[in-house]
Each structure stands twice: as structure tokens, then as C-alpha cells.
Amino acid sequence: MASRTAILADLQEILSDFQGRTYDDPIDEETMFFQDLGFASIDAVVLGETLEQHFQTKLDFNPFLKDLAARNAKDLSVGDLVDFLHRSL
Amino acid sequence: MPFAELPPLKIHYQQSGSGPDVILLHGFTSNLSIWMFGGVMEGLAANYRVTAVDMRGHGASSITADGYTSDVISADLRRLMDHLQIERAALLGHSFGGVVAIHTATEAPDRVVAAILSDAYFPGLRSLEPNMGQASVWQSLRETLLQVDTDIGPQVDFPYLFSVVGNWGDDQRRHLREQLGPIGERWLSSLVRLARTTAGVDTFATAGLDEERIASTSVPVLALYDEHSPFTKTSEFLRTRLADCKQHVIPQANHLAPLENPTAMVEATRTFLAELGY
Numbered sequence: 001m002a003s004r005t006a007i008l009a010d011l012q013e014i015l016s017d018f019q020g021r022t023y024d025d026p027i028d029e030e031t032m033f034f035q036d037l038g039f040a041s042i043d044a045v046v047l048g049e050t051l052e053q054h055f056q057t058k059l060d061f062n063p064f065l066k067d068l069a070a071r072n073a074k075d076l077s078v079g080d081l082v083d084f085l086h087r088s089l
Numbered sequence: 090m091p092f093a094e095l096p097p098l099k100i101h102y103q104q105s106g107s108g109p110d111v112i113l114l115h116g117f118t119s120n121l122s123i124w125m126f127g128g129v130m131e132g133l134a135a136n137y138r139v140t141a142v143d144m145r146g147h148g149a150s151s152i153t154a155d156g157y158t159s160d161v162i163s164a165d166l167r168r169l170m171d172h173l174q175i176e177r178a179a180l181l182g183h184s185f186g187g188v189v190a191i192h193t194a195t196e197a198p199d200r201v202v203a204a205i206l207s208d209a210y211f212p213g214l215r216s217l218e219p220n221m222g223q224a225s226v227w228q229s230l231r232e233t234l235l236q237v238d239t240d241i242g243p244q245v246d247f248p249y250l251f252s253v254v255g256n257w258g259d260d261q262r263r264h265l266r267e268q269l270g271p272i273g274e275r276w277l278s279s280l281v282r283l284a285r286t287t288a289g290v291d292t293f294a295t296a297g298l299d300e301e302r303i304a305s306t307s308v309p310v311l312a313l314y315d316e317h318s319p320f321t322k323t324s325e326f327l328r329t330r331l332a333d334c335k336q337h338v339i340p341q342a343n344h345l346a347p348l349e350n351p352t353a354m355v356e357a358t359r360t361f362l363a364e365l366g367y
Contacts, residue, residue, distance in 0.1 A: 045148075
């Protein structure tokens with residue numbers, strides 16, 4: 001199982017240049033995908049595909065997105081995603 | 090990454106599950122994530138191989154300056170089916186995706202097992218829906234945007250909406266985030282991309298899919314209209330004029346059933362396809 005620290009480092013690397021966008025501010029577990037990183041809904045799907053490729057494994061990303069919507073969550077933090085990946089990998 | 094190279098297009102899609110093929114077609118200004126956030130894709134993937142597609146100019150697919158009428162998008166879909174070696178599929182289309190489904194069913198009925206239409210508005214049936222211009226979804230958006238001093242007008246007018254979105258300043262975007270939340274604000278901001286295309290006009294063109302041709306649909310159809318749908322007359326037309334059309338109402342939904350009541354949508358779709366032996 002990958003450590004949370006290692007997963008966060010991987011996410012920081014992936015998000016530093018994602019979909020043609022670069023971010024100058026540091027990315028930590030408090031960073032919000034939609035509010036801070038300017039994600040649109042499709043970016044969340046593409047990120048799931050990128051993570052599957054990066055970690056070379058099939059992730060249950062669609063149920064994760066569904067749960068997010070079911071909770072009526074207004075955003076998703078990097079920490080939420082680290083939690084998901086920590087459970088999944 | 091799941092992209093199909095269909096020059097000059099690069100079409101983004103996702104697949105999940107195994108079994109007979111079902112293809113999900115989102116509506117205008119939406120993208121394939123609508124099927125994930127609501128759980129429709131996951132729900133259908135229990136029985137089918139489900140393919141969700143980003144139409145050109147939408148989601149992660151490439152954008153073209155023109156070519157957004159239902160006949161062109163239907164041709165894109167058939168090219169994608171060829172690429173993915175999907176000979177036949179059931180098509181589930183939301184809103185404009187339903188128009189593409191019927192366009193495909195009438196153009197290539199041998200490739201369409203059935204068409205499931207979620208609250209589709211057909212430009213070719215505009216005479217039936219004189220109130221379409223004041224659709225409640227548009228009015229709701231109008232009310233929201235009035236709170237940031239933006240009036241998109243009482244009539245559905247996407248080219249105008251696109252131009253408005255392109256002219257917003259940082260203050261208006263911040264207020265929008267407060268009103269709609271960051272996800273809603275991002276959806277609106279993403280429309281700037283379509284503003285540079287003919288999509289706002291093309292989507293409302295009949296493109297050969299007139300009343301007579303819609304009525305000639307020979308494949309089984311499920312008219313899946315929302316309880317608070319603005320398009321009930323279209324649903325009645327489909328039920329009474331098509332050779333093989335069932336009608337089902339999705340409760341507690343107002344044009345956005347894939348998000349507002351995905352459970353009912355999955356159940357109705359599975360039941361309909363099972364009755365067809367699919």
C-alpha cells in the first residue's frame with residue numbers, strides 16, 4: 001500500500017501540469033479542485049483516467065464521483081482524493 | 090487515455106462493464122461526466138458494456154469551428170462505433186443526445202437496437218413546443234445570473250449566453266461561484282469554448298430530422314420524459330406517432346434526470362431493454 005505522503009507527492013506532480021494548466025501556488029491537502037485549481041466536471045473524469053495510467057491499476061473512480069455528487073459536495077479537496085487513493089491502491 | 094483518433098477529430102469516451110452495448114450521449118453544453126456524477130453509467134454497467142461519449146466541442150473531445158447539427162454528430166457517432174467495433178447498440182441520449190439517437194436510428198436502423206430519449210427537444214418538432222423558448226431550466230439560470238447583474242433574456246438564446254459568459258470580469262465570476270458553487274461556475278465558464286463555434290445555432294437546426302422523419306423511426310423507442318419536463322407535447326408525439334414507442338415519466342426531475350433522478354432512469358432503461366430481450 002502506498003503511503004499518504006507518497007500519494008500526495010504523486011498528485012502534486014500530476015497536477016503541476018494538468019490539461020495544459022500550470023499552478024504556481026503550492027498544492028496541499030487543503031487545495032480544492034474546482035475552487036482553487038479551476039477544474040470543470042470533465043477534468044475530474046480525465047484526472048481519474050490519468051491516475052489509472054499513472055498507478056497502472058483500475059480505480060473505482062466512477063463510484064467515487066457518484067458518492068461525491070450524492071453527498072451534494074460543492075467541491076473536492078486534494079486530501080479527499082488522497083484518502084480515496086490510499087484506500088484503493 | 091481513451092481517445093479515438095477520427096481525423097480531424099479526437100473523440101473522448103469511457104467504457105465500463107461488459108455485455109451488450111449501450112452508448113450514452115450527453116446533451117448540448119454538457120459532457121460525459123453527467124453519466125458518472127449521477128451514477129447512470131455505473132448502474133447500467135452491471136448488465137451492459139456502457140460507452141459514454143464526449144461529442145465534438147464538448148468535454149475532452151476536440152473542437153471544430155462548425156459541424157454541430159444532429160446529422161454531423163450522428164455521423165461522428167457511427168465513426169466511433171466503427172472504431173470501437175460496436176456493430177449495434179442501444180442509444181441513451183439526454184436532451185440533444187436524444188436527437189442524435191433518433192437521427193442515427195433513422196439513418197442507420199441496423200446499428201441501433203433501441204433509442205431511449207431523456208427529455209429530448211427536437212428542433213424538427215418546434216411547432217409543438219411554442220413554450221420551449223421559456224423552458225424552466227433557462228428561466229432558473231436567468232434568475233441566478235440576474236443576481237450577478239447579467240440578464241440572458243427570457244428566450245433560450247445560447248449564442249447570446251456564450252457572448253455574455255465571454256465578457257465576465259473577475260468580480261462577476263467570484264459572485265457566480267458564491268451563487269452556483271465552483272462546479273456550476275466552471276460549467277458556465279467552459280461555455281466560452283463553444284462561443285467560437287456555430288454550435289449555438291447548429292444545435293437548434295432541423296438538419297433533415299423533420300416531423301415526418303422522426304415519425305418514421307422503426308426501432309423501439311422509450312420516451313423517458315421528466316415529471317416537470319417542458320417538452321410533454323414532444324413526448325406525446327413520440328408515443329402516438331412512432332411505430333414502437335413506450336412512454337415513461339421520471340419523477341422529481343426537470344430536464345436533468347441523469348443528475349436529478351438517475352436511479353429511476355437506470356431502472357426504466359434496464360426494464361425497457363430487458364423487455365426487448367437485450
